[in-house]
Amino acid sequence: MHTIKAKSLLHKSGSGFGMNLYRGCTHGCIYCDSRSLCYGFTHPFEDIEVKENAPALLEATLKGRRSACMIGTGSMSDPYQPCEEALGLTRRCLELIHQYGFGAAVLTKSDRILRDLDLLEAIHPQTKAVVQMTLTTWDDDLCRILEPKVCNTKRRLEVLAAVQARKIPSFVWLSPILPFLNDTEENLTAILKACAELGVRGLVCFDMGLTLRDGNREYFYAALDRHFPGLKERYLHSYGSAYGLSSPHRDRLMRLFQERCEAAGMLYRPEDCFRWMNELPQRFEQTRLEL
Numbered sequence: 001m002h003t004i005k006a007k008s009l010l011h012k013s014g015s016g017f018g019m020n021l022y023r024g025c026t027h028g029c030i031y032c033d034s035r036s037l038c039y040g041f042t043h044p045f046e047d048i049e050v051k052e053n054a055p056a057l058l059e060a061t062l063k064g065r066r067s068a069c070m071i072g073t074g075s076m077s078d079p080y081q082p083c084e085e086a087l088g089l090t091r092r093c094l095e096l097i098h099q100y101g102f103g104a105a106v107l108t109k110s111d112r113i114l115r116d117l118d119l120l121e122a123i124h125p126q127t128k129a130v131v132q133m134t135l136t137t138w139d140d141d142l143c144r145i146l147e148p149k150v151c152n153t154k155r156r157l158e159v160l161a162a163v164q165a166r167k168i169p170s171f172v173w174l175s176p177i178l179p180f181l182n183d184t185e186e187n188l189t190a191i192l193k194a195c196a197e198l199g200v201r202g203l204v205c206f207d208m209g210l211t212l213r214d215g216n217r218e219y220f221y222a223a224l225d226r227h228f229p230g231l232k233e234r235y236l237h238s239y240g241s242a243y244g245l246s247s248p249h250r251d252r253l254m255r256l257f258q259e260r261c262e263a264a265g266m267l268y269r270p271e272d273c274f275r276w277m278n279e280l281p282q283r284f285e286q287t288r289l290e291l
Contacts, residue, residue, distance in 0.1 A: 001047065001048045001050060001083050002043070002049060002050065003049075003050045003051075003052040004049055004051060004052070004054060004056065004067045005051075005052060005053045005276055006051040006057060007062070008057065009021075009051065009054055009057040009058055009210060010057075010058070012072070013062040013072055014070075014274055014276045014278040015069065015070070015279070016069045016070030016071060016072060016103070016105070016278050017060065017069065017070075017071050017072070018071070018072045018073065018077045019054070019071065019072070019073050019078075020051075020075065020077050020079075021050075021051055021072065021073060021079055021089045021090055022048050022049065022050055022077045022078075022079065022081050022083075022084075022208070023041075023048070023051070023053070023076070023077055023091060023259050024041070024043070024044075024045045024046060024048045024077060025046070025048070025077050025078055025081065025149060026046050026048065026132060026149055027078060027083060027109060027110075027148075027150040028046075028147070028148045028150075029109075029146060029147045029148075029150075030145070030146055030147075030148075030156070030175050030176070030219065030220055030223035030227075031146065031210055031212060031220055032045075032216055032219070033213065033216050033257035034076050034077065034216075035215050035216040035219050036213040036214060036215040036216045037213070037214045037215035038133070038213060038215070039076070039215075041076075048077075048081055048083055048220070050069070050083065050089070051089070051091075054089050054093060055092040055093055055096060057090065058093050058096050058097075059096050059100075062096060062097070062100040062102060062239075062283070063100065063101060064104055065102075067157070068101050068102050068103060068127050068280055069102060069103065069280065070099055070102070070103040070104070070128065070277065070278050070280065071102050071103065071105070072105035072106070072277075073090065073093070073103075073104075073105075073106055073107070073138050074106055074107030074108050074132070075107060078107075078108050078109060078110055078150075079106060079107075079108060079109045080110035080112035080113055080232070081110075082237065083110075084112060085112065085113070087109075089118065089150055090106075090116065090216050091223060092221065093113070094106075094116055094119045094120065094123070095119060097123060098119055098126065099120055099128060099235050100176075100275060101127055102127060103123065103127040103128035103129065103130075103132040103188075103280055104120060104123050104128075104129045104130070105129070105132065105277050105278075106120070106129075106130070106131055106132065106135070107132040107133075107173065108131075108134075108158065109120070109133065109147060109150045109151070110135065110136045110150055110151060111151045111155050111156070111158070111159050113131065113159060114159060114162060116201045117163065117166055117168070120163075120166070120168050121166045121168060124167070124168050124169075127280060128281065129168050129169075130168070130169050130170070130171060130201075130265075130277050131160075131163045131168055131169070131171075131206075132170070132171045132172070132173060132277075133159060133160055133170065133171075133172055133173070134156075134173040134175065134223075135153055135157075135172050135195075136153075136174075136175065136176065136178075136182060136189055137153060137158060137181075137182040137187055137191075138153060138186075138187050138190035138194075139153075139182070139187065140152045140153055140154055142181065142182060142259050144180045145223075145227050146181075146182075147176070152236060154249075154274055155157055156237050157192050157194055157198065160195075160198050160200065162171070164198055164199050164200075169201045170198070170200050170201060171197075171200065171201055171202050171203065171204060171267075171273060171277065172191075172200050172202075172203045172204070173203075173204045173260070173263075174186045174188075174191065174203050174204065174205040175205060175210075175251070176205070176209065176210035176211075177203070177205075177207075177209055177210070177247055178209075178210055179209060179210075179238070179239075179245055179247045179248065179273055180231060180234060180235075181228070181245075181268060183208060183209075183234045183247035183248075183249050183250075184249075185249075185252070185253065187258060188253055188256055188257060188260075189260070192256075192257070192260040192261070192264070193260075195264075195266065196260070196263075196264035196266065197282065200266060201266065201267060201276065202261075202266050202267030202268060202272070202273045202276065203257075203266060203267070203268055203273070204260060204270055204274075205257060205268065205270075206270055207244070207250065207254075208246060208247040208249065208250040208253040208257075209244060209245045209246035209247050209250060209252055210245050211243055211244055211245070212242075212243065212245060213243060219233070240286060255271070257281075
């Protein structure tokens with residue numbers, strides 16, 4: 001872990017804004033796109049870069065703003081890294097979002113978010129709060145391989161249950177679906193059933209597959225060699241160096257996904273999910289922040 005003083009924090013994201021308080025990740029997910037070379041990391045990915053002045057930058061932007069918009073975090077780096085327990089940057093930023101009357105959308109794989117449910121519960125009736133949780137596989141043994149240093153799927157479902165108990169809306173990112181690993185009807189059905197029972201508002205799923213770019217491709221294939229001998233060769237034979245790798249069962253799985261979501265009343269079109277997450281209640285006028 002190392003600290004920096006960032007020059008800026010917020011970036012435009014839909015009708016709101018996003019922020020990454022940390023850069024890099026220690027979850028060890030074998031498929032992580034954030035490892036891609038295009039993001040220009042100049043330090044080891046697991047050496048977390050901490051934007052120590054993030055709360056000050058956020059407050060400087062929010063201070064004096066009278067109209068609200070949604071502010072998200074977690075798109076590139078999980079806001080609940082292990083170091084968050086000691087540093088509390090995410091909590092401090094949520095406190096500022098609450099203080100200045102903005103909305104919050106948090107994307108994570110970690111149960112450390114439970115610490116901050118009190119703040120999210122306070123933000124939601126004031127403006128809006130949304131918790132987003134990534135789920136990839138129902139099989140916890142497989143989960144420990146795919147996402148080795150973060151809580152497993154069953155624990156994440158417990159977190160979602162706690163979120164629902166506080167009447168905070170939740171979304172699930174069903175991503176990625178890895179060809180020849182978790183691209184099964186059994187896996188998809190189990191996750192969708194659990195989401196429906198919990199009352200998840202919607203699921204974000206762009207495709208039944210994954211993306212590989214320079215940087216994350218090499219890391220992913222090295223992990224396949226360690227855990228699934230011979231599978232890398234199957235990937236190379238099936239996809240070559242393609243960016244988008246759709247499951248051979250893609251059409252069937254997407255039909256199942258759409259049917260189960262419609263039956264349960266859960267949003268499933270990405271544009272509908274993002275619209276719902278970014279829109280504030282009509283009593284608030286969304287603002288255009290000048291960054």
